Amino acid sequence: MASEARVRLRPAHEAIGVLPAMKAVFLRDLKTAFRQHQDLLNPLLFFVMVVSLFPLGVSPEVSFLQQAGSGILWVAALLSVLLSLDHLFRHDFDDGTLEQLVLQPQPLFLLVLAKTLAHWVLTGLPLVLLAPLLGVMVHLDGNSIAVLCLTLLIGTPVLSLIGAIGAALTLGLRSAGVLLSLLIIPLYIPVLIFGTGTVAAAADGASVGGYMALLGAFLVLALTLAPFAAAAALRISLSNS
């Protein structure tokens, strides 16, 4: 059964490159998610329900909805991302996949980045795609909807990336939900403020360039720093398990 060849040390050039390894992690996450529809639909359904409850619960007035619409959509998107965060590493932690991920010879932060990217494709991106429809429902005009979608497109990856840090830190805890929210929401607030601020500025006819640049800066900052922090947090959580 064993190979005939003598066992030898593997030279460095035989290592699998970072990109194929990241791709494998990304594809595995997509595949498992598509086989578990509920986890995939939950955040989306939550998003739609929260947004559609506001006109019923507060006021169906067009003027109110026009004013509050972008804020409602942003808050709902933020909460539904938060709702899905616990799954980011939890299943992998429980079945041991995470140990194998940490032991891969590639840099862990890049593998974590691939996982986070998969999380965004599965939760953030569908929210962005659904936003125009809900935007029409809350009577936003075309220009505001376009700007709103753009802010969500830049903003939701930031939510996933920051959320990955919190999810990794609270991995060892049995009921991580509350602590995760407490840790993460303060960090989400700037993204929320600038996300809704951009749409408000667009509605007033002001220039949105500055806001967009700031959101873009958040994204770059999160892309460069969050994977490192999440990778370090994962090692700590695994070491304590």
Place this chain on the structure above:
Amino acid sequence: MSEPLLQAMNLQCERDDRMLFRDLSFSILPGTLTRVEGPNGSGKTTLLRILAGLNDAWSGDLLWLGKPLARQRDEFLQNMMYIGHRPGIKPLLTPLENLRALMAGRKTVSDSVLMQALAGTGLSGFEDVPCRRLSAGQQRRVALARLLIADEPLWILDEVFTAIDIDGVAALESLLVERARAGGAIVVTTHHDLQLPSMQRISLGGGDGF
């Protein structure tokens, strides 16, 4: 390759205010099989996780090829395979997909080789059944199929024989012996009564009872 792959010097680990082991020193040489022994809760899994670099709560020295392990983590990870008692099998994926994903970061392997490995562990016919429909032993075998493909010089295997039937255990034992003969180093924990020639034993103390 007679130089030790892995050397542990004065390892000490404390968990929940309890000393699991102290002044533990040993070398893992190529071509040897090492069995970590001890009663439940004596720290076997913890020791293996320390050796694999998953646990940081220890003191002492760990050397990989004579140099501190922490400073050459990439080389170490490239040459070490660890299978824990949660072996990294996703219940929603099929054995083939699981194996493919587990090998993806380590070695380029074609699907036919993967199929062969699965067949070699007695899983032919189950390649496309989601793992959650397989029995515990079969799921375990999916993870063990890696042993037929892996070429890392150091294997660290936690409770390999769990849930495996008698024939499987025999095949696995001969696989490990073959592997050690070919120059691979293997560290295992098991409650199974493993009797193999030239086996190194590391005994961890533990509580009493029964």
